[in-house]
Amino acid sequence: MPAPIDFYFDFSSPYGYLGAELIEALAAKHGRAVAWHPVLLGAIFKETGGAPLTQLPLKGSYSKRDFARSARYHGVAFRMPTRFPIPAQAPSRIVLSLRDRDPVLAARVAKALYRAYFVDDQDISDPGIAASVAGGAGADAAAARAAVDDPALKDALKCEVVQAIDLGVFGSPFVVVDGEPFWGVDRFPQIDRWLADGGF
Amino acid sequence: MPAPIDFYFDFSSPYGYLGAELIEALAAKHGRAVAWHPVLLGAIFKETGGAPLTQLPLKGSYSKRDFARSARYHGVAFRMPTRFPIPAQAPSRIVLSLRDRDPVLAARVAKALYRAYFVDDQDISDPGIAASVAGGAGADAAAARAAVDDPALKDALKCEVVQAIDLGVFGSPFVVVDGEPFWGVDRFPQIDRWLADGGF
Numbered sequence: 001m002p003a004p005i006d007f008y009f010d011f012s013s014p015y016g017y018l019g020a021e022l023i024e025a026l027a028a029k030h031g032r033a034v035a036w037h038p039v040l041l042g043a044i045f046k047e048t049g050g051a052p053l054t055q056l057p058l059k060g061s062y063s064k065r066d067f068a069r070s071a072r073y074h075g076v077a078f079r080m081p082t083r084f085p086i087p088a089q090a091p092s093r094i095v096l097s098l099r100d101r102d103p104v105l106a107a108r109v110a111k112a113l114y115r116a117y118f119v120d121d122q123d124i125s126d127p128g129i130a131a132s133v134a135g136g137a138g139a140d141a142a143a144a145r146a147a148v149d150d151p152a153l154k155d156a157l158k159c160e161v162v163q164a165i166d167l168g169v170f171g172s173p174f175v176v177v178d179g180e181p182f183w184g185v186d187r188f189p190q191i192d193r194w195l196a197d198g199g200f
Numbered sequence: 201m202p203a204p205i206d207f208y209f210d211f212s213s214p215y216g217y218l219g220a221e222l223i224e225a226l227a228a229k230h231g232r233a234v235a236w237h238p239v240l241l242g243a244i245f246k247e248t249g250g251a252p253l254t255q256l257p258l259k260g261s262y263s264k265r266d267f268a269r270s271a272r273y274h275g276v277a278f279r280m281p282t283r284f285p286i287p288a289q290a291p292s293r294i295v296l297s298l299r300d301r302d303p304v305l306a307a308r309v310a311k312a313l314y315r316a317y318f319v320d321d322q323d324i325s326d327p328g329i330a331a332s333v334a335g336g337a338g339a340d341a342a343a344a345r346a347a348v349d350d351p352a353l354k355d356a357l358k359c360e361v362v363q364a365i366d367l368g369v370f371g372s373p374f375v376v377v378d379g380e381p382f383w384g385v386d387r388f389p390q391i392d393r394w395l396a397d398g399g400f
Binding site: 187 | 247248262265266365368371381383384
């Protein structure tokens with residue numbers, strides 16, 4: 001079995017959400033699993049000098065238009081959330097609390113959290129809301145709520161972020177395939193060919 | 201005859217070069233012509249706070265890898281120039297000097313200049329080199345060399361940049377189709393569908 005594809009994402013990232021909707025089918029097409037890595041772009045931007053797209057002159061208004069258009073292009077439901085961006089600690093810790101012992105459930109919960117935010121306009125930065133969404137996706141809601149405040153999971157998320165930066169991750173989504181880095185949903189066609197041909 | 205597609209590019213932009221190699225076939229597929237608009241990203245970045253990709257932490261090394269990989273993906277010859285980035289005034293003024301009276305020649309010269317820089321590693325910021333390349337592509341080399349220092353063409357280039365910023369152009373390549381803005385070579389598949397379906 002070849003190594004899984006590493007999928008890095010921030011729960012506040014619209015393109016991360018689109019990537020989350022598309023990555024599993026892409027990986028499965030090539031017999032690969034997906035390793036889900038929630039990260040915090042705010043912490044990464046402190047290292048890299050990046051900034052949220054929507055807050056940049058000119059790029060800001062373009063990006064909002066492009067989020068919605070890219071979602072339509074890929075056939076993915078999307079609504080710009082009322083509150084944006086949000087801190088992603090709560091949903092990220094919940095996903096990490098599930099990942100090692102049940103990666104399939106962790107992926108289902110991650111996608112449910114993303115949809116709650118980018119389709120149903122729920123503020124998943126709220127620990128209670130995030131835990132409730134996780135519960136609806138099959139996780140133990142009380143355990144999920146506890147995970148948000150668990151010091152071990154706080155540390156686990158910090159480590160994910162540090163490791164991601166060490167690997168060169170600077171955006172969301174960011175995919176690493178056998179050591180090759182790909183930034184953005186718009187690189188998924190290149191990932192597809194890379195997986196098919198073993199590089200190009 | 202529907203309106204041409206507006207194609208904005210900086211001669212120092214690797215993705216602009218890839219776009220220049222691909223845009224005409226894409227437009228022609230849908231019965232459209234291409235209006236070529238050389239701009240100066242340096243001037244645009246002063247307005248938008250942008251910066252050359254290759255100079256950003258993490259993004260810099262990724263982007264160099266992605267330039268070459270994206271070129272291979274699209275089947276376009278590419279070599280990272282020894283001198284990068286370069287000021288694009290000379291080649292831009294030459295293209296503007298040709299565009300209004302012979303847009304077909306202007307496009308041919310633009311592509312020749314891009315290839316001279318991104319394939320043959322010629323420093324097209326040098327007026328003599330840029331004029332020589334234009335001559336090789338069918339333009340009058342002496343007139344091209346004179347265009348670089350022509351105050352009217354200096355003003356024309358400034359106006360192109362100001363108008364581009366007013367339209368929301370903040371990167372290269374940047375394509376506007378019937379008022380709809382698309383940033384990046386990676387949006388060409390969306391442009392393709394937009395032209396086929398009249399929006400989506």
